[in-house]
Amino acid sequence: MPEALLVSTLVVAIGELGDKTQLLTLVLAARFRKPWPIIAGILVATVVNHTIAAWVGHWVRDAVPAEVLRWALALSFFAVAAWALKPDQFDASDAPPASNRSVFAVTAVAFFLAEIGDKTQIATAILAVQFSSLVAVVAGTTLGMLIVDAPTAFIGDAAAKKIPFRAVRIVAAALFAGLGVWVLVAPVAG
DSSP states (O other): OOHHHHHHHHHHHHHHHTHHHHHHHHHHHHHOOHHHHHHHHOOOOHHHHHHHHHHHHHHHHHHSHHHHHHHHHHHHHHHHHHHHOOOOOOOOGOOOOOOOHHHHHHHHHHHHHHTTTTTHHHHHHHHHHHOSSSSHHHHHHHHHHHHHHHHHHHHHHHHHTTSSSHHHHHHHHHHHHHHHHHHHSSSOOO
């Protein structure tokens, strides 16, 4: 379980740097200037979204033969590695409009929707295939999201200008590719 938590946290934290959901966090922080409700919305949206992704991954783990699963898992990590090299873009017009709803609700809904099909959600499903502890995977991926997005909610645009996103994408791609190789040489955890 500690391995699943650590790997899940690291994979998603690196994958989230420069991701569209981090860019969404920047937009929400600039618009609302209320970091705590934004962080709470991110937490709730991520737990729900990543729990669903982990359940799907767990189902795949039980439904697919081990050898097929091993190759599919490795190929999935290699695909996410290639995807990590592509810079995400977030159009400010995609941001939720100013609303009378609470900052928490706007953040939770916007973040949940933005995370659907995102590489960190896909990574969560893949990690749930690799590791048997769904709790550790969801806790780790949620922690990874918060490690990146919570500071973003506080420091906003100033930090975004100083992060070397190209280098981060390369490191993330290398990490995902390394996980793909690891899956090929190590058995799926039981």
